Amino acid sequence: xxxxxxxxxxxxxRRRTVVAVDDVNLTVGEGEIFGxxxxxxxxxxxxxxxxxxxxxxxxxxVTVDGVELTALGGRRLRDARHRIGMVHQHFALxxxxxxxGNVAFPMELTGVPRPERRARIAELLExxxxxxxxDAYPAQLSGGQKQxxxxxxxxxxxxxxxxxxxxxxxxxxxxxxxxxxxxxxxxKELGLTxxxxxxxxxxxxxxxxxxxxxxxxxxxxxxxIPELLRRPGSELARGLFPLSAADAGPGETVLDVTVSGGGAxxxxxxxxxxxxxxxxxxxxxxxxxxxxxxxxxxxxAVPGAEITGPLDYLRSRGALVEVAS
Amino acid sequence: MSWPDxxxxxxxxxxETAWMVGVSTVLTAIGGLxxxxxxxxxxxxxxxxxxxxxxxxxxxxxxTRSLPFVILLVAIIPFTRALVGTTIGTTAAIVPLxxxxxxxxxxxxxxxxxxxxxxxxxxxxxMGASRRQIVAKVLLREARPGLIAGLTITVVALLGYSAxxxxxxxxxxxxxxxxxxxxxxxxxxxxATVIVLIVFVQLVQSVGDLIVRLLSHD
Numbered sequence: 001x002x003x004x005x006x007x008x009x010x011x012x013x014r015r016r017t018v019v020a021v022d023d024v025n026l027t028v029g030e031g032e033i034f035g036x037x038x039x040x041x042x043x044x045x046x047x048x049x050x051x052x053x054x055x056x057x058x059x060x061x062v063t064v065d066g067v068e069l070t071a072l073g074g075r076r077l078r079d080a081r082h083r084i085g086m087v088h089q090h091f092a093l094x095x096x097x098x099x100x101g102n103v104a105f106p107m108e109l110t111g112v113p114r115p116e117r118r119a120r121i122a123e124l125l126e127x128x129x130x131x132x133x134x135d136a137y138p139a140q141l142s143g144g145q146k147q148x149x150x151x152x153x154x155x156x157x158x159x160x161x162x163x164x165x166x167x168x169x170x171x172x173x174x175x176x177x178x179x180x181x182x183x184x185x186x187x188k189e190l191g192l193t194x195x196x197x198x199x200x201x202x203x204x205x206x207x208x209x210x211x212x213x214x215x216x217x218x219x220x221x222x223x224x225i226p227e228l229l230r231r232p233g234s235e236l237a238r239g240l241f242p243l244s245a246a247d248a249g250p251g252e253t254v255l256d257v258t259v260s261g262g263g264a265x266x267x268x269x270x271x272x273x274x275x276x277x278x279x280x281x282x283x284x285x286x287x288x289x290x291x292x293x294x295x296x297x298x299x300x301a302v303p304g305a306e307i308t309g310p311l312d313y314l315r316s317r318g319a320l321v322e323v324a325s
Numbered sequence: 326m327s328w329p330d331x332x333x334x335x336x337x338x339x340x341e342t343a344w345m346v347g348v349s350t351v352l353t354a355i356g357g358l359x360x361x362x363x364x365x366x367x368x369x370x371x372x373x374x375x376x377x378x379x380x381x382x383x384x385x386x387x388x389t390r391s392l393p394f395v396i397l398l399v400a401i402i403p404f405t406r407a408l409v410g411t412t413i414g415t416t417a418a419i420v421p422l423x424x425x426x427x428x429x430x431x432x433x434x435x436x437x438x439x440x441x442x443x444x445x446x447x448x449x450x451x452m453g454a455s456r457r458q459i460v461a462k463v464l465l466r467e468a469r470p471g472l473i474a475g476l477t478i479t480v481v482a483l484l485g486y487s488a489x490x491x492x493x494x495x496x497x498x499x500x501x502x503x504x505x506x507x508x509x510x511x512x513x514x515x516x517a518t519v520i521v522l523i524v525f526v527q528l529v530q531s532v533g534d535l536i537v538r539l540l541s542h543d
Contacts, residue, residue, distance in 0.1 A: 081453035092448035
């Protein structure tokens with residue numbers, strides 16, 4: 001649905017040249033939620049703005065819904081943009097228009113007739129849970145409500161793709177959860193493809209099917225979440241399940257065990273414990289339901305240094321085991 | 326001076342001032358909006374970046390604003406003659422008033438539009454809005470309270486400038502105050518004129534403030 005190929009974007013100031021996006025390849029399948037995580041300044045915002053050509057890449061191609069945007073300009077690019085929704089960190093609502101007026105805006109741009117507009121506004125506000133605030137002005141709304149308006153506006157002209165630029169970063173945790181839930185519902189019910197950028201691992205954890213880590217303009221890793229979790233040394237897996245540093249006792253070996261899919265619900269550790277007659281200690285970790293999968297990551301302490309048996313057994317059961325110390 | 330005489334003089338002055346200020350306000354609003362929008366659009370990082378245009382426009386605006394109004398009034402006499410066929414009278418005064426006020430209002434328009442957050446403009450671009458749609462539906466619309474506040478300031482400034490219209494026989498309240506009140510020591514006329522001007526300014530400012538309040542939703 002979204003195909004980004006070899007995209008590069010460089011900013012030149014008087015003295016310095018900054019490569020914001022450096023040869024990034026990215027494919028988001030239809031109906032997929034893809035998250036790009038990274039610190040501020042990693043280039044993820046620029047990458048997202050390249051996806052609808054708010055920034056024109058210096059090199060590479062961007063194709064959305066079968067249309068190669070990088071080959072378009074002027075009117076045809078604007079037409080293509082009508083089919084791509086976008087939500088913004090600071091909502092970017094028109095302060096001079098009511099909630100209904102904001103949702104109407106993209107429909108006015110495309111010339112949707114007034115009666116049809118009115119019906120669609122009611123439908124959308126109902127969808128995002130703001131049916132009773134149609135006549136309010138943005139300044140009268142809370143952050144979460146503003147973002148709901150932002151989402152309703154983005155969906156007004158029935159795009160098949162939604163770009164989300166840190167949509168929850170300005171919101172408190174509870175509101176963040178409710179907005180993410182809304183996005184997940186929209187993804188399920190409308191089959192909406194979502195490309196989002198965020199600096200919060202929690203966002204990836206709760207709604208993304210796939211993710212990429214971005215650093216200094218490049219993807220350092222990328223893939224489907226279950227697959228990333230199984231990848232040794234995955235930064236994303238570490239980010240999703242942070243393990244506190246825990247000291248091994250004398251003669252103990254510390255293992256990080258990552259399980260995903262069905263494995264997360266099996267009594268794997270109990271089996272190891274019985275089979276090898278080991279007293280395992282759990283040092284930290286967790287098991288959670290991610291958007292894509294059930295997954296868990298545990299740091300355990302195994303007595304003794306000779307652990308080949310348990311190690312092989314765990315691996316044979318599909319777990320990723322890394323020796324931490 | 327007797328009351329009926331004073332009343333007639335004042336009424337004549339009010340009509341002349343209202344005509345001068347009214348017409349030049351309308352023309353200034355149009356010209357100022359046009360130049361203000363162009364200044365924003367052609368600026369670096371604007372929607373239609375064009376540095377030479379921006380530089381020339383900025384220079385013209387600054388030069389016009391640097392000239393004392395009396396000098397401008399006299400300096401453009403040939404232009405006024407070409408435009409309205411005469412260089413004296415109320416209608417002739419409208420030309421320098423407008424030309425003096427357009428750059429002033431243009432700068433106020435520019436500042437108001439710059440207050441519209443780039444975020445909102447980017448959102449409109451992302452939604453596939455054309456430049457024309459962005460100017461009309463986003464920039465001017467979002468900046469409306471600031472534009473009206475700016476226009477209010479401009480009308481009051483025009484009222485001040487119009488006092489000098491007497492130099493070209495433009496008449497009006499300011500001219501009345503100078504000719505009768507100042508030159509003929511008719512303190513009564515002076516005071517009456519000043520009172521009428523105060524009421525004028527108060528009225529303009531109150532109406533302006535009211536509209537701004539109605540348009541603001543922050």
